[in-house]
Amino acid sequence: MGHYLLRRLLIAIPSILGISVILFTVLALAPGDPFEELATNPNVPAEVREMLRQKFGLDDPVAVRYFRWLAAMAQGNFGFSFASRIDVGTLIMQRLPVTLLIIGLAQLLALFIAIPIGVYAATRPYSIFDQIASTFAFVGFSLPPFFTGLLLILVFSIQFDWLPFVYRADIDATGWRWFWEHVRQAIMPVSVLALFLAASLTRYVRSSVLDVIRLDYVTTARAKGLGERVVITKHVVRNALIPVVTLVFLQLPALFGGAIVTEQIFRIPGIGSLLISAILANDTPVVMAVTFVSAILVVLFNLIADILYGWLDPRISYG
Amino acid sequence: MDEKALRGLIADVKDGKLSRRSFVHRMVALGLTAPMATQMLTWSGLPAAAASEEKFKYKPTKRGGGGPLKVLWWQGATLLNPHFAIGTKDQDASRIFYEPLAGWDPDGDLFPVLAAEIPSRENGGLAADGKSVTWKLKRGVTWHDGKPFSADDVVFNWEYASDPASACVTIGSYKDVKVEKVDDYTVKVIFDKPTPFWADAFVGARGMIIPKHLYADYKGDKSRDAPTNLKPVGTGPYKFVDFKPGDIVRGEINTNYHIENRPHFDTIEFKGGGDAVSAARAVIQTGEFDFAWNMQVEDEILQRLEKGGKGKALITASGNIEHIQLNNTDPWTEVDGERASAKTKHPLLTDKAVRQALGLLVDRGSVEQHIYGRTGIATANFLNNPERVRSKNMKWEFNVEKANSILEAAGWKKGPDGIRAKDGKKLKFVYQTSVNTPRQKTQAIVKQAAQKAGIDMELKSVTASVFFSSDVANPDTYSHFYCDLQMYTTTMTQPDAGTFMNQFTTAEIATKENKWQGRNITRWSNAEYDKLHKDSEGELDPVKRSAMFIRMNDLVCGDNNVIPVVYRPRVAAIHGKLKADISGWDTDMGNLKEWYREA
Secondary structure, three states: HHHHHHHHHHHHHHHHHHHHHHHHHHHOOOOOOOOOOHOOOOOOOHHHHHHHHHHHHOOOOHHHHHHHHHHHHHHHOOOOOOOOOOOOHHHHHHHHHHHHHHHHHHHHHHHHHHHHHHHHHHOOOOOOOHHHHHHHHHHHOOOOOOHHHHHHHHHHHOOOOOOOOOOOOOOOOOOHHHHHHHHHHHHHHHHHHHHHHHHHHHHHHHHHHHHHHOOOOHHHHOOOOOOHHHHHHHHHHHHHHHHHHHHHHHHHHHHHHOOOOHHHHHHHHHHHHHHHHHHHOOOHHHHHHHHHHHHHHHHHHHHHHHHHHHHHHOOOOOO | OOOOHHHHHHHHHHOOOOOHHHHHHHHOOOOOOHHHHHHHHOOOOOOOOOOOOOOOOOOOOOOOOOOOOEEEEOOOOOOHHHHHHOHHHHHHHHHOOOOOOOOOOOOOOEEOOEEOOOOOOOOOOOOOOOEEEEEEOOOOOOOOOOOEHHHHHHHHHHHHHHHHOOOOOOHHHOOOOOEEEEOEEEEEEEOOOOEEEOOOOOOOOOOOOOOOOHHHHOOOOHHHHHHHHOOOOOOOOOOEEEEEOOOEEEEEEEEOOOOOOOOOOOEEEEEEEEHHHHHHHHHHHOOOEEEEEOOOOOOHHHHHOOOOOOEEEEEEEEEEEEEEEEOOOOOOEEOOOOOOOOOOOOOOOOOHHHHOOOOOOOOHHHHHHHHHHHHHHEOOOOOOOOOOOOOOOOOOOHHHHHHHHHHHHHOOOOOOOOEEEEEEEEOEEEEEOOOOHHHHHHHHHHHHHHHHHOEEEEEEEHHHHHHOOOOOOOOOOOOOOOOOOOEEEEEEOOOOHHHHHHHHHHEOOOOOOOOOOOOEEEOOOOOOHHHHHHHHHHHHOHHHHHHHHOOOOOOHHOOOOEEEEEEEEEEEEEEEEEEOOOOOOOOHHHHHHHHHOOO
């Protein structure tokens, strides 16, 4: 296991570097520049735009810029945003709590929905419950988040006027009021995301449980006289969830910068919306920082998922 | 309309035969701006008009108590230093905290903010030779941190903005002037030649004043490192609380504000992000927000939202004009590695008959009615301003028959494929614009009409962030103009036509040499226009100057060098109970201190 871990870590480093080179080159080649708004403004003389470009080192060759960025990154300095001259690290940290809250809650909710439904549907395959559950899963998976988001807004915000649809990260109220306001505005985005995530998870749990239920030791457990309930919860579910756990871990990097469309619709100030506005404004340092951290998280979580799988399932061993 | 006729009109106003309002209306119809019209009257000895009933009235009788003000800018503010503002979103966010010496009201008149009074010839503020302006500053004004505001701050702003190393976007207003401190509460702005439009430096969106005591160490190269860039300290009605770039700006009431009984609201929240349509919904339908900026939404949708909603669309006249440009050079021939070079001539568009025909093929009426509605008004003028100043000489017409006959008479005969040709050259054009639903619809309308006249158009749309970029290597930017026709909106950010009209002078032609940063995109060149523009820069008599601008507008549009389509007023969404004073000559937040909510 130790060897395996070391080997994986050593391979991870060049792959991360390779990713950073590709990212940087693509961004450098992309058209558009951070000061395009100034182009249509008649009052900004051309020399000012030139000066700004020089100031931010935009006219240097790509290789020079890449190594400058890499050196800064190695020291933990993500650089400064072109648009607002604020430290990129600070910018990301400002947005991180909201992102973790909304998307984290969505993932948890998805798990809470998917696991019971998937297990129950698997224990009674092809029954009415199973048919309905499967249909909902397909519907949830096929409907894109922007559609369900808009639908919910139209129904709950505009028609019924029950819920606010513009997310505000700071509400000045205290105690229960504050908590309740946060819950009210978070319900819609969280449910939209959870529905989407739960759909595929339900099907996965269901098929995983179906695989396990068929095995001999389950029949043995039943033969021994254990109640159906105990058989399912103590024996079947634990083993069935092993692949599901690894799947969830692989989906975790999406927590960071994942729900771009939902954030746009509900105006949630998360990392996804930061990424989109930085791309549209050609704010290279921010885009590099967010995508690079995302890439690192993906590589890392892949590794963790693999290790976890090996640890949970004694049948698997890494040489 | 020439100078004599203008002076005749002014005499009528003096005698009382013509009201000020009608005079200003007429000036706008000729292609001038309201501020210029009022300047003309002031110059001729007529004092500024008394406050009329339509002028905004501030009702609350005490400071505060209005609760929270929530506004939605669907492009979030990214920085809070007015001298670095990229676009109106940053200017508006800065205006919450910072103030200029004076602002522009909806009628185009100046109103004092940090100045004690508006300089004029009577009070000695304006020099007779037009080379200097003396501003008297208000006393007793303090910055949010308690330090007093004085002439030192004003002089500092000039030094800060005019330094090229600071790379301020406001440099255009400050680099050609000199500012001197006369005493603690008086400054003198000195121009090196007679300047008719003196109200540029320290006025409006480009004139916000930043504190010397916090910025003195951050001039030049270090300008972007100042911590105050993210934590503004100004003299404005609200004090800074919090700022998350691209997301939200928060302010709270300034209890030491220098104008009594203002502001009305206790806190202000300036949220950013999302798109225009959902912003309109949040204000008009659900009432979650009180005000939303820049509603680039089709009028049809706005009207649907307004039915039974809690708010409405607020339309303010301004000078923005959506127009189609015709390329004077040849974009399909390369000269010294440059296409659309000023050394070439367009084979088809230099034929006056073709340009005339194209002008007749743009169905502005339909564009206004079916696409823009209240947000775009058909026009034949490039220079439009509040209704009062629009040239009466230009008229628009949509006539396919006439276009056909003009082309036929000029020798463009229809070939077997229905496309007109002459001397082997076919009337085929590539027509580009940015990606934007109303624009694509306009393109389709024009293409259809052109087809009926035997002109073939290929439509092209480029994504906005590329189209409007200043990227030297990208052939699809609007300044490269590597096609025959293109369409977009030129904004008029100041009430003076001088800067606006320099986009047709020969000196501003965009070429590879100046990295396509010149403002004359059509590469049009006309000696009379150049002379008029140069003269207008030094002409102090506003009547003469206005006549020049009218003539310039007529030269450009009469030659069909550009085809104005619709003039676009500013559209905002406002909650029913909110009363806001919005001027088309300043940014939306220009008069934030006067906003209040009816009980």
